[in-house]
Structures are given as structure tokens and as C-alpha cells.
Amino acid sequence: MDLLLLLPVLLPFAGGIVLLILKNHQKSQLYGNAVVSLFSLIVAVGLFSAIYDKGIYSVQLGGWEAPFGITFVADLLGSVMVLITAIIGFTTSIYSLASVDDERVKYGYYPLIQFLLMGINGAFLTGDIFNLYVWFEVMLISSFVLLSLGGTREQLEGAIKYVTLNLLSSAFFLAAIGIIYGLAGTLNMADLAVKFSAIENEGMVTVVAMLLFIAFGIKSAVFPLFFWLPASYHTPPAAVSAIFAGLLTKVGVYALFRVFTLLFTSNTEYTHTILLFVAGFTMLSGVLGAAAQNDFRRILSFHIISQIGYMIMGLALYSPLAIAGGIFYIIHHIIVKTNLFFISGYVNKIKGSYELKKVGGLYKVYPWLGFLFLIPAMSLAGIPPLSGFWAKFTVAKAGLELESFMIVGVSLLVGLLTLFSMTKIWNEAFWTDSPKDAPEDVKPGVFTKISMLTPVIILVVITITIGLYAEPFFNFSVRAADQLLNSGEYINTVLGGGS
């Protein structure tokens, strides 16, 4: 059991090393990566089912008792995030087989993907706020390289913005950690939760909360700190932007969920009101930004931002139902958004462009591709009975219960505008005729088809399952939210010395 909790981190690490050793054997790298990802998936399923049955579990790495040791802890939220990460990691590695060029593979694309996954899993499982910072860095450094690998002008331009803002956010994060250590004398999150409730200097705690909010806010791309995201996510190959779009911002959101339910709960009227305002503006600015775009992936990038708003809204409303809605939203969103990026990459493969103006008539030639696009797109917009509907419904219902009509109004309006954006892509790319001067379609070979469409189909099936069979997912989210709000079990598990 101890090892099971560590494997989501150790396995990608070991896998990354092996793939580095195989640097000069491209073929074995391709399949090696897929095999490692498959093992990660199996481990993640094992971990999730163990946590689901037995409750929170923690391990002190190196054998030193908390709060002095290196704490790893998995609760329902953490383990479900690891599971989704493994699903996305696995589908991305299949998708990469045919879509990533040899040049990138030669310069270490696959080891970097594994190190990226290691950082993400570490962030979800750590129980120590300084280690959270370290895992963020592991993840960011890998993502810097993945983003700029290939070195086209466009990519470097995006990478500079991405790197600069994310380093700034790391600086804020580190400053906040320094102040936390000065205030409480500990960095273990469970220990902090105990110590923070006894601190008299409440103003300082709020300052730290806001510093961390800025740090995580930049990473999760909330209003007004999101500019790096639409500037960079449309530049790398589709496989990379898919894994970024699905997972990276959500690590920031996860961190927000963690600290604002565990640590900063004494002054919720102040902190969570700010969160609520930010959530509203994030939703609006994201969706309005998307309306002005004409590039497949840029539209999707702006929609990441507006969707982040819904998750933050769930957190900000801070009732059990709202948090559950937020968690449900994260689960649904990662699956759907990654899928849309996968599809955009496939469209690019056929048409040779992401520009909607240069793409058209896909429905006539590839009707099934239209269907595969329509499911996640409609789910993103929140059309029943797909997964996005239940996610939006839960968050909105929680808002109505708390009589925050304003934010519910905003969220419904944003849902409508999302539908507008999705129909725009549908119209331009699938419905209208192909522009006259467009180059011949590239007919993908069988291998390309299998490699790029299997992940799409897997994720579509998951989306439909969450939609039609929502109850277990919903019940799970309620349980996970309950664990977050009643942090006693978490604290006891960590400080109780192991199990």
C-alpha cells in the first residue's frame, strides 16, 4: 500500500530514465512510452480503488514522522486527479505515436512527457506545501521544454510569455511559503491547518492566502492573470497542447481547492468573495475572448479560461454541493478539453491548418469525425444529457441555494456563449464548403487513423458515460467534497503517523 501511493510518481520517473537511455532508438521509445503510460494507468486505478474503499492514506517518505518527514497523502480528490492524469497520459501517448515528428522524438519528447506526468502526479499527492512548489517546478520545467521543442518562431514567442509569467507565479508562491513558515513554523499542510486556526495575526494569514491565490491563479489562468495561456497553447503540436490544456491549469485549480478548503477557512467571507468575483470575470472574459478568435485551438484555449471560472465558482460558493460541483466540473472538463484538442490536431492533419477560414466541408467527407467532435463540443457547452450539463447544473444549483443569483446568471450566459463558439467551429470547419483555394485533403493512413482516433473515441465514450450514468460520479464528487470540507480525517491521517 505504501508503495502504491508512491508509484504514480516513481513509475513515470523510472520510465523517463529508461526512455532517456533509449534515446537513439526511436521505435522503442514510441512503444516504451505507451507501455509505461499503460502501467501508470493500472497503478492509478489500483490507488483510486484502494482510496475509494479505505479512505485517506498517507506515507512518510524516508520514515520520518510528520510534520518533519516528506509527506505523501492521497484523499479522494487527489487520487481521482491521479487517475484522470493517467487516462490523459495514456491517451496522449497513443495519440503521439503518429502525430509527433521524428525530430521532436530525437530531442527527448517522450522522456519529457513522463517527467511532466511525474510532476503533475507529485503535485496531486504531496502533503507538504514546499514539496507542492517543487512538483510545480518539475512540471513547469518539463512543460517549458515541451512548449519550445521544435523552435519555430511562433513557439518561442509563446514560450517566452509562458515562461515569464509562470516564473513570476513561482516567485509569488515561494514568497508566500516563506511567510507561512515565518508565521507557523511548519510547511506540512495538515500541520498548518492545525496551527493556522490558532494564529492571532489573522491579517497576515489573509495576506498569505491572497499571495497564494495570485500564484495559483496565474498557473490556473484566472482573470486577470490568464494572458499567457491563449498566447502559448496554440503553438506546440496538438498532442502537447492537448495534455497542457487538459492537465496543467487544473493542477493550479487543484492547489486552490486544496489550500482554500484546508488552510484558509477562517476568513471565508473575505477570501471567498474575492474568489467569487474572480470566477465571474474569468468566465466572462474567457468566453468573450473566444468569440473574437478564428483559430481552432485559440478558441479552445480561451474556453479553458472560461471553464476554469466555473470550477473557481464552485470553490468560491463554498457549500458542500458547490464544492462537489467544482470537483465534478474538473473531472468532466479535463476529459472533454483534451479531446477537443485531439480532434483539432486530426483536423489539422487532414486540412493542414488550424485556421477556421481555411478549413471546411469536413462533414461531407468525414461524417463520423463530425459526430466525434459534436459530443465533446456539446458537452463543453452544457447540453443535456452530456457530462457538461450535470457539471454546470450542480454548480448553478448550489449558487441558487445560496441565493447568489448574479453569479448563476453569469454562468448561464457564459454557457450560452460557449454554445455559440462551438457552433462557430462546427459551421466553419464541418458544415460550410471547403474554401476554393484550399489544398487537397491529406488522406491519413490506417496507422495514423488508429493512433489519432483511438484516444478520441476512448474519451468520447468516457464523456457519454459520465453524462448518461452521472449518479456514481456525482455521488463520488459529494464524498470528495465532504472530505475536503471536514478536514479532520485528512489531518488525523497525516499527523497520526502513517495509516
Next chain:
Amino acid sequence: MYSVILKTATKYLTPLMLLFAFFLLLRGHNEPGGGFVGGLVAAAAYALMVISYGVKTARKELKYAPLSFIILGLSIALISGIPALLVSETYFTGLWTEMKFPVIGKLGTPLIFDIGVFFLVIGITTKIIFTLAEEDQE
């Protein structure tokens, strides 16, 4: 840079620096030092070589590509946690022998981890230095 003084000094300094790096590495788990500083000092020796003799010579003196050092370092660090698993302790728990050695002090698995860090730091630093120096020459 063509400087006889620097070239001659480098000849004497590099072995000393490498020896000192090794010394730092071995005492790191007991006293100030450790894999990280040790690795930096060792890499500094190669940086000195780059400045006085050029990248080609430095690469030849390092014998293996920097990436191999990175891989070696990462693998050793990963493996250093495994002995603890064999005696059913948590991963990375430090295991120590009872014997004492001069300079090194007690031996244990943390030293293995330190060796991993040592090679990793050498690999990364020389990789950066070599790449930058080659860019400069072009």
C-alpha cells in the same frame, strides 16, 4: 583564450578540483558538503578546461556525453531508495552501517543518493556549459 599561465594553472588545478569534489561528496552526509556542491565543483573543473583548452578537449576529457551522466545520476538516485524497501521500510528510509570510517563517517544509503546527485549535477552543468560554449564558437 590563449594564455600560457591559465593553461598551465588548469593542468594543476583540475585534478585538485576533482579530488576536492570527491572529498565534498564523501563527507556530505555528515558534515558540510554533499553531492550537489561536489558536483558543482567537479563541473567547475571542466568549465575551467573549456575556458583554457576549448570545448573539444573538455568533451574528450569528460569521456562520456553529459547526458550519460544525467541518466546515471537519475538512476542511482532512484535506486538508492530501494534497499529500504527490501527490509520493508518506507521508500528512501536511510539505512546505516555500524562501522565508522575516517573522513566518511558512517556509511549508508543516503550516500548512494548523494552519488546520484553528484553525477546528475555534473551532467547538467557540463551540458549547459558545453552547449553555451559551442554556440559561442559558431
